[in-house]
Amino acid sequence: FGKLLLMPGLYLGDVICLVLTIPVQFGIGKRFYVSAYKSIKHGSPTMDVLVILGTSCAFFFSVFAMLVSILFPPHTRPSTIFDTSTMLITFITFGRFLENQAKGQTSKALSRLMSLAPSxxxxxxxxxxxxxxxxxxxxxxxxxxxxxxxxxxxxxxxxxxxxxxxxxxxxxxxxxxxxxxxxxxxxxxxxxxxxxxxxxxxxxxxxxxxxxxxxxxxxxxxxxxxxxxxxxxxxxxxxxTQLSQIVKLVQDAQTTRAPIQQLADTLAGYFVPTILILGLLTFMSWMVLSHVLTNPPKIFLQDASGGKIMVCVKLCISVIVFACPCALGLATPTAVMVGTGVGAENGILIKGGGALQRTTKVTQVVLDKTGTITHGKMSVAKSTLVPLWRDNEWRRRLWWTIIGLSEMGSEHPVGKAILGAAKEELGIDPEGAIQGSVGEFKIKVGRGVKALVEPASSAERVRYRVLAGNVKYLEEN
Structure with a gap:
């Protein structure tokens, strides 16, 4: 039904496209108009200027083509490009939506950093x-x-x-x-x-x-x-506080421009006028060629309302629209934002876009002796038992039971590692418990533990006084 003729030169399909495009162009696209105006006002045109130029040219060209078709014979169906305007705004808005989502993920990472401090x-x-x-x-x-x-x-x-x-x-x-x-x-x-x-x-x-x-x-x-x-x-x-400074560091990093981003912004300032000049040159060149060439392209020979000038205008707009969704202006800020956000989520704090860009040239990573790149959980690498406990399977299991019970109340990483090793030796699930009783449990911070334990596996229900810790602690007790 799009080909339904309402009046000479006016078709139902074009009217429907016009009605559907107006809210997209001036509703959803309003933010682009505002941003473009501000950038031009400050003498630094951004990519939003190209968005507005491309979509506005496509929209107003289509409206103008409809008017020409109505007012001038032979009243053929106009060559409108409302879909170009609508699709450009839709795709670019969707890209901004994805960018904002990335910012939201980064904000969540910062919130998690801030939540480290108690209320x-x-x-x-x-x-x-x-x-x-x-x-x-x-x-x-x-x-x-x-x-x-x-x-x-x-x-x-x-x-x-x-x-x-x-x-x-x-x-x-x-x-x-x-x-x-x-x-x-x-x-x-x-x-x-x-x-x-x-x-x-x-x-x-x-x-x-x-x-x-x-x-x-x-x-x-x-x-x-x-x-x-x-x-x-x-x-x-x-x-x-140091924690607040870390959060501020991540926030500043997301707004700090990387060298490649500064280059992109600099190029954008020249890119906008360059595209306008290319569009104008395209219009003028085809206007001259359409009259000079003896056999111009078929598009100039079609008997349509507006004639050759409308074809040249359309070619000019095509150049401007082609440069509209410029990845140069969107890719670099999004990459910096997402990169710093993902880093913060994984405990990696990036000081800025410049640091992020320089990591691409890193060939070697040197870690200090403390080994900060770990899971943060200790494990027992080797255990040595005296022959009395080692040679008999029952005594070996009893030894691990005694040691495991003595460390059950410890929150120290070494104590947790010993408890984990004991459970593994006894075939107990990591979430399970070693059967037995623990009393008189005492902790000496940074030195060791003292406890009175009674393994449930012991037939005679014997209690063992256990001292576990560093050499100095054992010698003193």
């Missing part, structure tokens, strides 16, 4: 008094002080200095004394004033092994405390 923190009401008391304790380490409550040091002179307050992390200030219990996330950067522990810093530094923290050691916000309890003085809070 709440426990502090002392009077940090100055607490720090002075902590310093006094450090100077007289042999003096035993018994706290009146299980939450902190004894209150002096009826003071409420050691009263604990739970506050949002955003309200932390430099100088506050924060209480960190086993398994807590550290809310800000600071230095230890009391206590000793191991901290898992892998999510920030990539260090696979927990790092021991003693008096005066620095801690990083967003890292996870081990089994120890400690207090630390806040030295950097809010946007000044």
């Amino acid at each position: 709440m923190a426990t502090i002392y009401a009077d940090p100055i008094a607490v720090e002075k008391e902590a310093e006094a304790w450090a100077k007289s380490a042999e003096e035993v002080k018994t706290p009146k409550t299980p939450h902190g040091p004894p209150e002096l002179g009826g003071s409420s200095a050691y009263e604990e307050k739970l506050i949002p992390t955003e309200l932390l200030q430099v100088g506050d004394i924060v209480i960190i219990r086993p398994g807590d996330k550290i809310p800000a950067d600071g230095s230890l004033v009391r206590g000793e522990t191991y901290v898992d810093e892998s999510m920030v530094t990539g260090e696979a092994m927990p790092v021991q923290k003693r008096l005066g050691a620095n801690v990083i916000g967003g890292t996870v405390n081990g089994n120890g309890r400690f207090d630390f003085r806040v030295t950097r809070a809010g946007r000044d």
